[in-house]
Amino acid sequence: MYLRELHLLSERVGRPSAYPFNIPAIRGLDKLSFRSNVTFFTGENGSGKSTLLEAIAYQSGFHTGGGGRNNAYELASSESHLGEAIRLSWLPKTSQGFFLRAESFYSFASHVDEIAREDPDVYRAYGGRSLHERSHGESFLALFENRFNRPGLYLLDEPEAALSPARQLIFLRHIHELQRKSQLIVATHSPILLGYPHAEIYHFHESGIKPIRYEDTETYQITRRFLENRAFYLNELLEEEPEF
Numbered sequence: 001m002y003l004r005e006l007h008l009l010s011e012r013v014g015r016p017s018a019y020p021f022n023i024p025a026i027r028g029l030d031k032l033s034f035r036s037n038v039t040f041f042t043g044e045n046g047s048g049k050s051t052l053l054e055a056i057a058y059q060s061g062f063h064t065g066g067g068g069r070n071n072a073y074e075l076a077s078s079e080s081h082l083g084e085a086i087r088l089s090w091l092p093k094t095s096q097g098f099f100l101r102a103e104s105f106y107s108f109a110s111h112v113d114e115i116a117r118e119d120p121d122v123y124r125a126y127g128g129r130s131l132h133e134r135s136h137g138e139s140f141l142a143l144f145e146n147r148f149n150r151p152g153l154y155l156l157d158e159p160e161a162a163l164s165p166a167r168q169l170i171f172l173r174h175i176h177e178l179q180r181k182s183q184l185i186v187a188t189h190s191p192i193l194l195g196y197p198h199a200e201i202y203h204f205h206e207s208g209i210k211p212i213r214y215e216d217t218e219t220y221q222i223t224r225r226f227l228e229n230r231a232f233y234l235n236e237l238l239e240e241e242p243e244f
């Protein structure tokens with residue numbers, strides 16, 4: 001493990017009515033402890049998971065558009081107001097790792113192509129050819145298999161977005177290997193990824209950011225209920241008059 005704790009510095013908090021301090025889960029944040037090599041952030045859309053992950057990336061010295069410390073490419077490295085307002089406690093400190101944002105993966109792949117024009121050897125780290133020449137899921141796994149092997153801190157924002165359920169299971173195996181020498185913090189909606197057994201799950205909620213058991217997450221409960229009784233669910237959802 002590397003990152004042990006995150007503190008919100010109250011003296012650096014900006015306007016409470018403006019982003020990002022107006023997000024309920026962030027407003028209720030004092031400190032967050034990392035006790036496991038794998039930590040998941042889960043919670044409703046818009047609950048603040050990406051915002052906090054980006055703030056951690058910013059404070060860790062990673063490119064906030066995605067990538068590692070040395071990926072100073074053209075995608076706007078957004079300023080992070082929350083990043084300026086948190087302090088990270090490390091033991092030991094690492095500057096190695098990667099920040100993976102699903103929405104900036106395309107730009108990252110183009111960046112790799114650009115460097116490879118000068119030095120084709122660069123492709124070796126990504127499975128031997130351009131990430132653009134593979135499907136979204138294939139290129140994502142190529143990145144993971146070839147580049148995510150050094151000890152460090154890996155911040156992943158919805159990595160399941162590109163992956164079929166079968167590939168998510170393969171991805172679990174990669175997480176398991178990587179966590180032996182690294183730390184991962186993963187924002188996810190995937191009931192498969194959340195099921196990784198050695199992880200701590202934090203739930204982002206109106207009342208703050210709290211640990212939660214896998215079986216108590218909405219992701220698990222809704223998926224389970226839907227699969228167990230699809231007809232009932234669909235009937236409720238599609239047949240009943242909407243309440244306005």
Ligand SMILES: Nc1ncnc2c1ncn2[C@@H]1O[C@H](COP(=O)(O)OP(=O)(O)OP(=O)(O)O)[C@@H](O)[C@H]1O
Nearest residue numbers: 019023043044045046047048049050051052187204
């Ligand atoms: N740059 C921004 N400026 C203003 N508001 C923003 C900005 N980025 C995000 N928000 C808002 O902040 C809230 C939290 O967004 P965030 O992306 O952190 O949520 P999330 O939990 O990662 O959601 P999802 O599960 O949909 O990815 C949302 O209400 C969003 O609309």
